[in-house]
Amino acid sequence: MVKLTMLARVTDGLPLAEGLDDGRDWQDAELYKQQIKALFKNLSRGQNEPSRMSVETGPYIFHYIIEGRVCYLTMCDRAYPKKLAFQYLEDLKNEFERVNGSQIETAARPYAFIKFDTFIQKTKKLYQDTRTQRNISKLNDELYEVHQIMTRNVQEVLGVGEKLDQVSQMSSRLTSESRMYADKARDLNRQALIRKWAPVAIVIGVVILLYWVRKKIW
């Protein structure tokens, strides 16, 4: 059963539309909405995510597709057929692109396409019951291949961002530190050189000086 539906722009994580009465009679809605928002933020950071993915979270699962710089995300029960969920998102995508495709880039305020919620609500109802003839036929339809879609855990997904951040931080630290090390090494090298040859140079210098002085005086 579809619980939540959200659309956001991938480039900056700006929410574009949301299902109408999502979160009704349901305590944890806020928590999952937070997760979804975090997910959008992650996506907007430009991490190379596959354009179709499922993310497990608690008893639910997020399915999302990214197309045309818009992320279409829905949250379902785990038992809800993956195939139907993606079919649902596909439907949303087609309609959204048809209606608002040209304005997606220019949207400046959050929920600029909130009017889309009526369509979301309507479509959601069609997919609500998995046992309707329509949905069963869709399920049996092999047109849409969902087997390849990766399923990961939400902690992992949200964690990936953090971990990547950490790695890049560490590597950048490493780079800067190694550069420092190289500088220092070069410095040290020079000093060693000087230390090695300085006495010889001084001796030679003194000899030349003496030689010159003797010549001058005598």
Added chain:
Amino acid sequence: MKTTGTENADRANFPQRPAASPFTAASQSTTPFLSSGPVVGSEAFAFRPAPPNAPQTTPSAPQTTRPYLSSGLMVGSEASGFRPTQPVRYNDPSIPRPPSSFVPPPTGTLQHHPTPQFFSTAQAPPPRTSPGQPVFPPPIRAPAGHVPSPPVYLHSQPQISSGQMGSPPQSINYVPSGRSVPPSSSDSLFSAPRSTLQPLQSAFPGYSSKSPNAVTQPPPVQSAPVFTHQGGYGPPPPATSTPFLAHQRGYVPPPPVAAPPAFYSREQMQHQGSGLPMGAVQGLTEDFSSLSLASVPGSLDPGLDSKVLPRPLDGDVEPKSFAEMYPLNCNSRYLRLTTSAIPNSQSLTSRWHLPLGAVVCPLAEAPEGEEVPIVNFATTGIIRCRRCRTYVNPYMTFTDGGRKFRCNICALLNDVPGDYFAQLDANGRRIDLNERPELTKGTVEFIAPAEYMVRPPMPPLYFFVIDVSISAVRSGMLEVVAQTIKSCLDRLPGFPRTQIGFITFDSSIHFYNMKSSLTQPQMMVVTDLDDIFVPLPDDLLVNLSESRSVVDVFLDSLPSMFQDNVNMESAFGPAIKAAFMVMNQLGGKMLIFQNTLPSLGVGRLRLRGDDLRVYGTDKEHTLRIPEDPFYKQMAADCTKYQIAVNVYALSDKYTDIASLGTLAKYTGGQIYYYPSFQSSIHKEKLRHELARDLTRETAWESVLRIRCGKGVRFTTYHGNFMLRSTDLIALPAVDCDKAYAMQMSLEETLLTTQTVYFQVALLYTSSSGERRIRVHTAAAPVVSELGEMYRQADTGAIISLFCRLAIEKTLSYKLEEARSSIQQRIVKAFREYRNLYAVQHRLGGRMIYPESLKFLPLYGLALCKSIPLRGGYADAQLDERCAAGHTMMALPVKNLLKLLYPNLVRVDEYLGKASSKPDELNISRLPVTAESLDSRGLYIYDDGLRFVIWFGKMLPPDIAMNLLGEDFATDFSRVILSERDSEMSRKLMEILKKFREIDPSYYQMNHLVRQGEQPREGFFLLTNLIEDQVGGMNGYIDWIQQIHRQVQQNA
């Protein structure tokens, strides 16, 4: 003779003057007094700050004094006579002043007294020139060629008794005395001339100190009054003095001071556009109005003519100076302060006595061309102070080359975000100022970014809970409601997201499945009232555009569905609960149509009724508070889930509005009360008001907060809403017809800042699904003088706050106490004001009050006589009282003032005129008193909520015939005014339409009343003539006198 004789004498003299006047060179008129009212606004009279020694005129200049101009009716008639003399210039000695009329004050007199220091400074360069060459220092010019024009003399007072001036010495009285050139004669006129002089003299210390020097001055100096007198007599004496001086000095040649009795109010001077810079004048003048109230000793005359009392016949007059001082402030329709001068210390606040606060109408309708600019900080995020969260506004100052800005409210220096950075020009202003409305306008709207949303913007949602019990059907309510809703479906805001749903109830609750795929709605009946449940998970609340056809079918069939319903019960409480369960996911507006006292399930009410015995006891107030805690609890839940409840109560019996109204009160809703609803009579009203409720622009799921500068804090909030935290007003729905009031207090004992800033921010979702923040910013100066506070007072805002405080007081005290608290505060304020000035000016017996508060007593009286506060048991029905109370708690200032002091206009003459078009409609308002009603006339009484059309007994029958056709002879209670086939009728309807357009928030129903037709006349009109003594309530004169007496006690 009690001094009044002098006035008679004047009158005798005046008419002659023009004819006999030998003066041709110049006529100078001084007007010691101009009362308020139309005059002030419309006439740029010869008002000028005439310095005491100013009106030195050449011998040939007739000087007329116009000591008094009464307000109101008289003024109106007078005005025509005066108009030509309007243009007034100064410093143009050669041009004569216009003679103006002298209207002896019938009994009471009003005066504007400038303070002494004003005079002394205004005359700083004493316009005394060479002795032989007197000039008027700032003569006033009238239109050329006006010289010989006769002084307009208007005096229509039937009674000249008006001896009241005798005991309280006052300037006006001197005038006549001065006129009598032979001092002895004047003595004879005055019982105590000497005593009369003193006050004036003391009032002008600077002037009196100068006078000795001036005494020897040869120039013919004459006092204004004398001069006028002379006009009648012939060649003027070389020098005459003002009467008092003459008296005191034994008629030595007087100081070159003539006719100081002219006192001008600052307003008037402004009007003239005097040469002095406004600021300077403001700093120098202290003005106030006064009213002579003392009666003549030994006379039975009450000593006060009602005609001179100040009346707001021009409607609401907002203080102008405030907007001029701070042009960047938001318009006063959004925010009004009770005084535009904030006291700088707590001790000063405690001497103010009137409420200190603001009235906010955040969504007031802006006239065409003044739409609120919308600002989108898409990427930057909204610029706010990081400590106090104040929104960016014109008063924020940018420093450090534009990299920082200083918050005007908490003075914190903030960094300017990179995207918002702009360089400063040489004056320290941002170079992009012109493209930034948020830095140039006091009112802006910001598009809220996602952080300001806890959920996506909700769609507009209307849920109807309709009573279908027998009385609802019988009264025709059901039909009207269904028709009206249907007609409004296309105009509901927020297409295509608008959601709609219906529940009907009698002894059971009926739900309707409106699923778009159905052809007609399915009804589901729930009879279990104790454990109410929603029979369907969805489709009870549907998208209007999708289910439109089902909704149409439903509304068409609704009246017939219950046509034969004989159920008399009402499961009101459970129905609301059910509606709440359907709505609570989204919020929205719940409109309840209620016709029968709730009798079943939770929230059932009993006929506690209007128990006569309870009135006057300590339990009286319990009638006005909800009986069952269910209603308050329900209201709190609704607010939490963003549901606003509007209650339409249409019962013909007692329905306990006190309880039902609670639902509306705490959810930011509104109560509409139609006592004894009959569709044949009230149809139009219900239709109009319901349509307005459904179609007006509404802000959803909103919160309001008002911020103000350091040291000041808003403490209490008054209106229809619920407080979410100490200072956050939660408003599930708000529209342009709602205003909220709040009081502030000083947190610190002493304010050190020069200016206090206020910022009202309303975060809301518009019907189009945008989340926005509307921000109004205003600044007000901090003052250390009480006089300044009074001068900057705003009567409208004060009355608004008074009204709300008093109505709240009726919920825990007796009506009597609420009324007396209003009176007490007015008295205290006037007493304080009196203490400021009375001693100084020796205005012993006069009532004085600040010019800005001249209407306060009248509005205070009107408030005491308003439906929620008036009388006792018999004066208003309990339901009516409570409904009016709820309405008045939400009314914006202008509407409230109109309700308190309604328009009364006479229209029969206008109707009789053949050619006049509605555009020429120029009808002056009349004082709301029975004296204004002429039995030969046709009057319209308009208080913003209804019209009463009063037919005089001796109204020419053809008018009534034309307007009412055959019905004119029958009982008016059943006659409905409709357009008939006659010019007159069309004109009347045109007028009514125009009046309605002025204030569309309510539909003013016509009540036709014939003179003498009781009890209708009494009920509709006579009890509402607030200036008259009705029942146990005071009339205007008595009220003023009562206040005056109380002011003087322990003064």
